[in-house]
Structures are given as structure tokens and as C-alpha cells.
Amino acid sequence: MEEFVIETASRMKRLPPYLFGRLNVLKLEKRRQDIDIIDLGMGNPMDGAPDLVIEKMCEAARDPRNHRYSVSKGIYNLRREMALKYERKWGVSLDPDSEVLACIGSKEGFSHMCLAMLGPGDMAVVPDPAFPIHIYGVVLAGGNVITVPLGNDQKFLDTIAYVCEHLFPKPKLLILNYPHNPTAMTVDPGFFETVVDLAKRFNIAVIQDFAYGETNFGDYHSPSFLSAKGAKDVGVEFTTMSKPYGMAGFRIGFAAGNKEMIEALATVKGYYDYGIFQPIQIASIIAMRHCEDAIKEQNAKYERRRDVVCDGLKRIGWEVEVPRASMFVWARVPEEHSQGKGSIDFAMDLLENANVVISPGRAFGENGEHYMRIALVENEHRLRQAVRNIGRYVQGKSVPGRRRSPK
Numbered sequence: 001m002e003e004f005v006i007e008t009a010s011r012m013k014r015l016p017p018y019l020f021g022r023l024n025v026l027k028l029e030k031r032r033q034d035i036d037i038i039d040l041g042m043g044n045p046m047d048g049a050p051d052l053v054i055e056k057m058c059e060a061a062r063d064p065r066n067h068r069y070s071v072s073k074g075i076y077n078l079r080r081e082m083a084l085k086y087e088r089k090w091g092v093s094l095d096p097d098s099e100v101l102a103c104i105g106s107k108e109g110f111s112h113m114c115l116a117m118l119g120p121g122d123m124a125v126v127p128d129p130a131f132p133i134h135i136y137g138v139v140l141a142g143g144n145v146i147t148v149p150l151g152n153d154q155k156f157l158d159t160i161a162y163v164c165e166h167l168f169p170k171p172k173l174l175i176l177n178y179p180h181n182p183t184a185m186t187v188d189p190g191f192f193e194t195v196v197d198l199a200k201r202f203n204i205a206v207i208q209d210f211a212y213g214e215t216n217f218g219d220y221h222s223p224s225f226l227s228a229k230g231a232k233d234v235g236v237e238f239t240t241m242s243k244p245y246g247m248a249g250f251r252i253g254f255a256a257g258n259k260e261m262i263e264a265l266a267t268v269k270g271y272y273d274y275g276i277f278q279p280i281q282i283a284s285i286i287a288m289r290h291c292e293d294a295i296k297e298q299n300a301k302y303e304r305r306r307d308v309v310c311d312g313l314k315r316i317g318w319e320v321e322v323p324r325a326s327m328f329v330w331a332r333v334p335e336e337h338s339q340g341k342g343s344i345d346f347a348m349d350l351l352e353n354a355n356v357v358i359s360p361g362r363a364f365g366e367n368g369e370h371y372m373r374i375a376l377v378e379n380e381h382r383l384r385q386a387v388r389n390i391g392r393y394v395q396g397k398s399v400p401g402r403r404r405s406p407k
Helices: 010-014 021-032 051-061 076-090 106-117 132-140 154-166 190-202 259-272 278-290 292-315 343-354 380-394
Strands: 100-103 123-128 144-149 173-176 205-209 235-240 253-257 328-332 371-375
Touching: 010 132, 021 343, 051 278, 076 100, 076 253, 076 278, 100 106, 100 259, 106 132, 106 205, 106 235, 106 253, 106 259, 123 132, 123 154, 132 144, 132 173, 144 154, 154 190, 173 190, 190 205, 235 259, 253 259, 292 328, 292 380, 343 371, 343 380
Parallel strands: 123 144, 123 173, 173 205, 205 235
Antiparallel strands: 100 253, 235 253, 328 371
């Protein structure tokens, strides 16, 4: 009898090995040895949601009416609250029925939007470096990715225009992400006006990932893509409750903008899911209505942490541009510190020898090589310790293998 072989879909062969896999294996080994690892690898908020949000969710969870299936596009009051927030914060008018949709986190919504917009042979333009789902959401939908070097200026847009003019078939989708993950790059309001002009000129739809749109520092305020004149004609924007409200594990986000794209996403989601647990939706309404101060407080924490990390890395000789937004610091590693190693191997070295996890830039694309992404998820004391450990390692000094404190 012949051996039975499971054959997965051909799309699975287009997914590369998980670049964080080696880091995760070593991290687990060290933690099993009770070694204290400072994990700054993932943008996973650790400060918790506001008490008011938790209390409302618990209250709603006790009501058996909220235990039933919800609706895949989100309850009306939730979509209306997001529309009111867009009007209040960015001056954007949205129809809650046709221009707003709730999703199970912006990552799920983005992936299913790619499925709604792309098929085999369709092309999407994605800046490099990029958050991995911006690449592999396209791939899993059967599409092809055209990468262009990341930028936030006219040269960047001219490059995209050149691609649209000279490539056949013409790209169908442009994926943007400002404030950017991993680099924390930002844009000023006029940028999106030019994006809309480009989209109309080449008939290319736009998806803007606005996950860090409310994580801003100082006097900087991230512009919404939808605030640009004509933006709703050409694209959508994804937002999330994860970063501004510390609700990452709740898995709730939003798509807003172009009616046809929202309707297409709603159709796909109607086949795939029954919506978000209703108490989470109800708690999210309360967050948007009453927790604006919590966003300011959280941003102040991230700003203090940003300064600790940037100041520390500059002292040990790393190139750092102080970010105006996001929860990341993007730093270039001097060659003498990496000793010619790629960023993935260097990240492994830091975990092995400095007990610190940071993300290798190469995991986000070819243009991320020589850089590292540091997530501002630990408190200031732990961040200082992480930078000290990195500094000791690159200076050739030993780093004490601290044991974790017993709980």
C-alpha cells in the first residue's frame, strides 16, 4: 500500500519559514531555565485596558442575550460610535451602515479585505520594509506583491507611479501604513492628498493601515487617510482598539471608507464569521465615549519609554531617529557591533548573550536588514536594563544571567 500523503494548497508553499521561529525556541529554552528575558520583540501592549472598559465588559457578559451570535459587520451602535469618533478626531463624515465595519482586529480585517479585492495574478504594491501581513495577506489571497522602497515623500510616490505606468498587468491595490510598523515613519496631511490623486490617475485602490494613528508624541497628530479630499472614492482605512486602549487581546478593529470595498469585506466576513463577542463590542463603545484621557496617559508612557530607549541606544553608538508616533524604535546597528552578521543572527546573539529579545529588521523585508525594531512594551526600568545588557554585550563584556523573581 502506498504511503498516504497530505497535500496542502499551493499557496502554502509561497509562505517562507517563520523568521521569528528560532528566536521563540531559544526564548522558551531560556525561560525554562528561569533566566530573566526582557522581551521587546512583539508590539503586544502590556499595560491593560481602562477599568471602565473591563467593568462594562463584565457587566455585559452576565447578560445571556449577549451570549448569542452577533453580526459579522458589528452591532450598529458600535459602528455609529466609530463614525462619531472619525468626525470628532479627524473631521471625516462616515455612514455607519455602509462605510464602517467592525472586524476581529485590523489584521483579520486586512487579510479578508485582500481576499475580497485580489485573485490569482492580481498585483499589490507594498512598501519595504513592511509589517508581514501586508505582504502575506496578498499572497494568501493568491495575489502577487510588488515591493518599493518605503518613503513618505514625492520620490516615494513617483516610484509607485512609475510601477503603475510600466507594469502589466497594472497593480490593483496600494497598501500603506502610517505611522509605520516597523520603522515608525510618519507623514504630514498633504501626503494623502497626493496619494488620492495618484490612485485616481491609475485606478488603483488604497488600503491604509492606521493601527498606530492615535499613538502620537509631542505636538504630532497623525493624519487620517480618509481626511484627504476624495479618499473615500479610492480606498479604506483600518483602525484598532488594541494600541490606544490597551485592548490587543480583545481582538477588535474597524475598516472605514469606500462603500464598495466595505461591502465586499462584509460579504467575505459573512461567510467566515459570526462577529465579535458582543460584550467586547459594548465595552468598545464605552472606551470610545469615555476613555480619551486613557489614550493620553498611555501615549505619555510610550513617550517616556521611547526617550529611555533612544537615549540609551545613542549612547552605545546606534543610529536612531526619535519617532513621532507608534510604539516602536527603529535603530540601525553599527557594523562593528553586528560583526557582519545579518539582523536575524544578531538578534539570536542578543537573546543568547544579553537576554534581550528585539525584532530583526530583515523579518520585515530586504530593506530592513541592518536594523532592529524595539517594542516599547516594558516599563522604563526594564528598558534601561535591556539597553545596558545590549551595551555590555556589544562591548565584549559578560551579561549576568539573572534569574526570574518567583511569583
